[in-house]
Amino acid sequence: MTVINTIVEDTTTTFTGWATTGALPLKQFSYHPRPLGSKDIEVEVTHCGICGSDISTLTGGWGALPGPCITGHEVVGTVVAAGPQSLHQNGSLVGVGGLVNSCGDCKDCNNGFQQLCAMKTFIFNDVYHDGSNAVPQGGFADRVRVSSEFAYKIPSEISPAEAAPLLCAGITTYTPLKHFGAGPGKRVGVMGIGGLGHLAIQWAAAFKADEVVAISTSDSKREEAKKLGATKFVNSRNEEERKATRHSLDILLVTSNDKDANWAELIDYVANHGTLVFLALPEVATVAVPPSALLMRHISIAGSLTGGREITQEMLEFAAEHNVRPWITTMPMSDANAAVKVTIEGRPRYRVVMETEAAARLQKH
Ligand SMILES: [Zn+2]
Ligand SMILES: [Zn+2]
Structure with missing residues (x-):
C-alpha cells in the first residue's frame, strides 16, 4: 500500500521571506501557509531576531534541509487575522518563538513542558504532526500563521524590537x-x-x-x-x-x-x-x-530547551517588571543577508533584530 502524505496548504494566500536550502546567501522565497485554523492567527511580522540556531540551520551546520527553509524564531508582529477561537485579537502585538505546536494533552503538555511533547512542532525545518504534514516557516518573512496558543502578549513596557530576542x-x-x-x-x-x-x-x-x-x-x-x-x-x-x-x-x-x-x-x-x-x-x-x-x-x-507556554508569558511579564532587556542592533529585513553576516561574524552586542517595513506602521502599543 502506498501511503500518501497530505500536505495541507492555503493556496489562496502567499507569504514571502528569506530562505536557504542549507547554504548562504538567503534568497527570497514564497510559500502557501497552512489554512487559518479556528485557533490560529496570522501575524504581520514587524521584527525578528537572529539566533545561533537560525545560523546553524541556514548554513547547513545541523545537517541538510529537505527544502527551502525560512528561519527566524524571535518573531514579533501584529495580528492581522484571527480564527474564531483565537486567544489574540486583530491588532494585538504578539511574539512567537521556536515552539509552535504540541499535542496539548500529554504529561509534558499538562505540566507546562510543551517543548518536550512528542508531537511538538518547531517554527521551521519541521512539519505539523496533526495529520496535515503542513510545513511551518519562520519569521524572516512578511507574515507567519501559527496557533494563537503559541503566541504571547507583549507587555506594553517592552518595545517590539526589544521583545523579539526574549522569544528565544x-x-x-x-x-x-x-x-x-x-x-x-x-x-x-x-x-x-x-x-x-x-x-x-x-x-x-x-x-x-x-x-x-x-x-x-x-x-x-x-x-x-x-x-x-x-x-x-x-x-x-x-x-x-x-x-x-x-x-x-x-x-x-x-x-x-x-x-x-x-x-x-x-x-x-x-x-x-x-x-x-x-x-x-x-x-x-x-x-x-x-x-x-x-x-x-x-x-x-x-x-534545557526553550520554554513552554505558561513560562514564556511569565518571562515576558518578569522582563517588563524587572527591566530585563536585550541589547540590540536593528537592521532592515530587506538587508537580511547583511544582518546574517554581522551575526556570523559575532559582531553584535548582543543581538541583531531585523525590522520589516510594517514596523514603521506600528502605533505605539
Ligand atoms: Zn534561538
Ligand atoms: Zn503533548
Missing part, C-alpha cells in the same frame, strides 16, 4: 535558571556572553542570586558584564582568575555552542552537587566529558 534567547535562559532554582543562596555562572548570555546574566541578577559570574574568553566584555549585573568576571584564558572560581558555581549555564569548548575545564567551575546546563547545541554529535569529575563531586549535566 530570553526564554532559553530564563527556563533553566527558574528550573534549577537560581536565586538567594545560589552562585550562578554564565559561560559565553552573547545573545543568550547577556540575558542570562540579567535574569540571574534579577533573581537575586548570591553571585553572578560571567565567563568569557574576551576581556573586552568585562565592563559590559558588570553593567548587565554580573558580580564577577572571569577571563577563561587567565589561569589565575579561572583557579579563583574553581568548584564554586551551583548552576553553570553554557550558552556558547563552541564545539571545541574544554568541558573538563568548564566542569571544574561547578561546585559539588552543582549542575552544568547545556543551552546551545554544538554542531557536533558528542562532547567529551570526564566521568570522574561527575562522580567524585556529584555534578550533574543537564540540558
